[in-house]
Amino acid sequence: VPEYVVEELASKLPDYKRGYVDAGLKVDEYEEFGPVELFRSSFVGSWKKVLGLIAEMRKAKGAH
Numbered sequence: 001v002p003e004y005v006v007e008e009l010a011s012k013l014p015d016y017k018r019g020y021v022d023a024g025l026k027v028d029e030y031e032e033f034g035p036v037e038l039f040r041s042s043f044v045g046s047w048k049k050v051l052g053l054i055a056e057m058r059k060a061k062g063a064h
Helices: 003-012 014-020 034-063
Strands: none
Touching (some): 003 014, 014 034
16 A cells, blocks of 8 residues: 555544554553444344354254
8 A cells, every 4th residue: 555545544534543553552442442343343243144044044954
């Protein structure tokens, strides 16, 4: 990525800069960092959907 792109993102998006630079986040800040929360909630939501599909498939297989 060209440096000017990184610099522009860092100047306009404080969370980008915090997540991009070394030591931008303290260990205890990581769990509640917005982008991490978004990733985690998306992952958990998708995981629950997969588990639901597996349960449906097992139920359908048992019905035959």
